[in-house]
Amino acid sequence: MTRLALFAAGLLALAAPLAPALAQSAETRVGWNRPFEPFRIRGNLYYVGTAGLSSYLLTGKAGHVLIDGALPESAPQIAANIQKLGFRLRDVRIILINHSHVDHAGGLAKLKALTGAKLYASAGDMPDLEAGRTLGRTDLSDFPPVHVDRLVRDGQVVALGPIRLTALLTPGHTKGATSWLTTLAGKRVIFASSISVAGQKLVGNEEYPSAAADFEATFRKLKSVKADIFLNYHAEGFGLNEKRAVLNAGKADAFVDPGELGRVVAASEKSFTKELASQKAGNPPS
Ligand SMILES: [Zn+2]
Numbered sequence: 001m002t003r004l005a006l007f008a009a010g011l012l013a014l015a016a017p018l019a020p021a022l023a024q025s026a027e028t029r030v031g032w033n034r035p036f037e038p039f040r041i042r043g044n045l046y047y048v049g050t051a052g053l054s055s056y057l058l059t060g061k062a063g064h065v066l067i068d069g070a071l072p073e074s075a076p077q078i079a080a081n082i083q084k085l086g087f088r089l090r091d092v093r094i095i096l097i098n099h100s101h102v103d104h105a106g107g108l109a110k111l112k113a114l115t116g117a118k119l120y121a122s123a124g125d126m127p128d129l130e131a132g133r134t135l136g137r138t139d140l141s142d143f144p145p146v147h148v149d150r151l152v153r154d155g156q157v158v159a160l161g162p163i164r165l166t167a168l169l170t171p172g173h174t175k176g177a178t179s180w181l182t183t184l185a186g187k188r189v190i191f192a193s194s195i196s197v198a199g200q201k202l203v204g205n206e207e208y209p210s211a212a213a214d215f216e217a218t219f220r221k222l223k224s225v226k227a228d229i230f231l232n233y234h235a236e237g238f239g240l241n242e243k244r245a246v247l248n249a250g251k252a253d254a255f256v257d258p259g260e261l262g263r264v265v266a267a268s269e270k271s272f273t274k275e276l277a278s279q280k281a282g283n284p285p286s
Helices: 003-032 072-084 108-115 126-131 211-223 240-248 260-280
Strands: 039-042 045-047 056-058 064-067 092-096 118-122 150-152 157-160 163-169 178-184 187-191 229-231
Touching: 039 229, 039 240, 064 072, 064 157, 072 108, 092 108, 092 157, 118 126, 211 260, 229 260
Parallel strands: 064 092, 092 118, 118 150, 187 229
Antiparallel strands: 039 045, 045 056, 056 064, 157 163, 163 178, 178 187
16 A cells, blocks of 8 residues: 555544544534523523523522533523523623533633623533533534633532522533532522433543542432422423423423432433443443
């Protein structure tokens, strides 16, 4: 083989396993980023995300808290949604994040610039947020790096006027994956971070050696949490469209389902256990 032919063969070998994942990712991103009409979920809690990726706004007289920034290309839409609901971007004082992957943290840098808010994040996710690195996902890109202004510890309460959000560290999906807890008009709400394996290496992962043990501890921890309203950051993960339709039909408690967290944790743990056994048997992550 000539040097050129060898080079071409090398490129093909590289391209073959990468191309389908990247193509799928581009399509997936367009789908995730479809516009979605912002709306009030309950009390001072609003949905300001895209059709596929959640972003939540908690409002108050002392300023607002925004949770998650979705993709880099989602940031203008999230900002417009906040304004459409009648709130000012400069009144967003604090931004929180569920985990440091491009589909949640991608829009943070832009949203920080648009609002002037401070970003609070866990120590586990800080290095990847500040490097703009999506760790452990070959199908997702990196993202604009974003400076973390304050670190949050497990159990720490983030307060802004009447708003109170308690950090619940739920690592595994990333090193610092963070769920948030609050109470809204007498209902306990969990903004649950992702708890799926999603192709991550659970065995012999040099960049995240404790991934499997962290997942197991997170499942144990979440089983002790009671929540009346379960929210997460992928629309299909908590039935956004279905609940929105019920809310539109006039049922104020459309998002209330005290059994949902338990069901999601049980299903996720089952998938995790299967995936761990598969990887221990020598199969690649799936
Ligand atoms: Zn993720």
